[in-house]
Amino acid sequence: MPQLNPFPHDGDGGLGPSASAKGWHQGYIAAVSSPSGLPRTPPARSTEFADAFELGAAAGRADGLAEGWRWRYFGEDARTGEETGQGPQPAQSPVEPVDAGEGGPARAAYPLAWHCVGAAALRVLLEQFAPGSDREFPGLRLGRACADKGVGRLYLPVRLVPRDAPVESTGDPLGDQGFWHGTATDSLAVAAAEGPDGPGAPVTRAPTFLGLVRYRPAGEHDFWDVLPAGGRMPPTRG
Structure with a gap:
């Protein structure tokens, strides 16, 4: 533990x-x-x-x-925990992928997971799933919200957006890091339909399509997983 x-x-x-x-x-x-x-x-x-x-x-x-180690995938500073504005860092994961453990049709679409840590993804989930005070650690507050609502998992479709220049801050923890994200849901099927495997996905998937962020309650810790479409290495900048 x-x-x-x-x-x-x-x-x-x-x-x-x-x-x-x-x-x-x-x-x-x-x-x-x-x-x-x-x-x-x-x-x-x-x-x-x-x-x-x-x-x-x-x-x-x-x-x-x-x-096992965890990846600060969304570019948060190693010492302060704040977003760097530089996108996902480092360019290679310090962790090995594991079986995502999803069942049904999603098993083939999202076979692997990389264990990650950091606040950015959880802040987006909180804003959509349980808006409120930001005084607590994101993982702690999101875990409490899931317990209150009887939810065991949350999914968020995410895509790395190509960009040539820095963007102005909008207050979106992932958007300001260079990511598009969809809607938080407790259904993998719903998240997949909005994400890179959904009906609107291009015939040939661009490498910028990431996949899904998956949150499973982890007490006070800011733990989550990234499930890239097709089990590929998650795309990065830098």
């Missing part, structure tokens, strides 16, 4: 996670997606944040070694 954040998630007066909780969370994400070694602790005014980052990084490193 993945290790959990030992610091309080809710600050005094409903102000959100404490500096220590944020530090541990960011350290964990940075380390569980960095098989090459422990990430450096970012400069921080808060000693509590920096100390907790190191603890979170140690936990993420241990979980990566024990349970």
Whole structure:
């Protein structure tokens, strides 16, 4: 089982996670997606944040070694967890694909999954599935929403959009990273119909078609999977 954040998630007066909780969370994400070694602790005014980052990084490193590494596919910075605006990074996945575990017709269309981590995809799912306060960690809030609604999985069709120049920020966590995305749903069949395997897909699939983001409740962690159409390596920039 993945290790959990030992610091309080809710600050005094409903102000959100404490500096220590944020530090541990960011350290964990940075380390569980960095098989090459422990990430450096970012400069921080808060000693509590920096100390907790190191603890979170140690936990993420241990979980990566024990349970497998995860990919920061949508280009979030390794140390801060913020989007970089550079699209998916790095160009190659640090993890190996696994059986997606989907049944029925989808098994052939989406046979493989890459385990990922990061907030961008979850923020889009939250905006559509459970809009509300953004003070909590996205994975924590989305997991609670799924439990409240009795939903075990969510799917989001996603496509990498060709672009030659940076785009202006719109506040869309994936759009600003250079991705088109569809509508969040708890049905893989509905998501696939809107995605690259849907009726509107071109006869010859362009390599920019990614596939589906799949979320399965993972407690407080910002975990999710990418299921590329046809089981191909997910497309990247850089």
